[in-house]
Amino acid sequence: MLKKxxxxxxxxxxxxxxxxxxxxxxxxxxxxxxxKFVTLQFAGIDFATLINELFVAIMFLMIYLLFSMIPSRxxxxxxxxxxxxxxxxxxxxxxxxxxxxxxxxxxxSIVYAxxxxxxxxxxxxxxxxxxxxxxxxxxxxxxxxxxxxxSFMKYWGxxxxxxLLHALLTSMIMTSAHK
Numbered sequence: 001m002l003k004k005x006x007x008x009x010x011x012x013x014x015x016x017x018x019x020x021x022x023x024x025x026x027x028x029x030x031x032x033x034x035x036k037f038v039t040l041q042f043a044g045i046d047f048a049t050l051i052n053e054l055f056v057a058i059m060f061l062m063i064y065l066l067f068s069m070i071p072s073r074x075x076x077x078x079x080x081x082x083x084x085x086x087x088x089x090x091x092x093x094x095x096x097x098x099x100x101x102x103x104x105x106x107x108x109s110i111v112y113a114x115x116x117x118x119x120x121x122x123x124x125x126x127x128x129x130x131x132x133x134x135x136x137x138x139x140x141x142x143x144x145x146x147x148x149x150x151s152f153m154k155y156w157g158x159x160x161x162x163x164l165l166h167a168l169l170t171s172m173i174m175t176s177a178h179k
Contacts, residue, residue: 011073018081022088023095030092040093040108043174050171057163061123068127069144071134076127080120087116108173115169118162125158126151 060079067075090113097106129151134143152159 008073011077014077015080015084018084019088019091022085023092025085026089026092030096040097040105040112041174042108042172044172045168046171050167053167053170054163057119057167060119061126061159061163064123064127065130065148068130068148071131073128073131076124076131080124083116083120083123087113087120090116112169112173115162115166118158119166122155122158122162125155129154 060083064076064079067079090109093109094106094113097103097109126148130144130147133147133150134140136143136146
């Protein structure tokens, strides 16, 4: 599955280092606020949150697509850094759940972290495919929109599935911080 992204060695190392930084950042933030642990629980679906998360996920897709106009894969580091921050926060919740032996919170945290990683994966599939296939005759905008259309037709299932999964999970999860 990750072979489709075709990441360079330096890009992979950067992603790992950024991920470790975000986990450490959330450790410092929670420690400074005196928060000992966080519990995640399933609650009923909050439709206002569901609509909001759908909107945010679609806006993030638009931001990714704007960065795909830069004809280099390195331009994708900027939007990935923001989503990687959310992945780091979710994995920090995993660490807290392990430390306090809260199995339900652990499972919810893992699924939530994987929903963020799924969003990043789907967005990067489309954008890397756009960047790699902007070629041919005509203006750059024409070639970019043609490559974007082909990428959406190829990977629309990943994008729609991960957006809906993430929005549904976010609308169902209730977070409680304990000092």
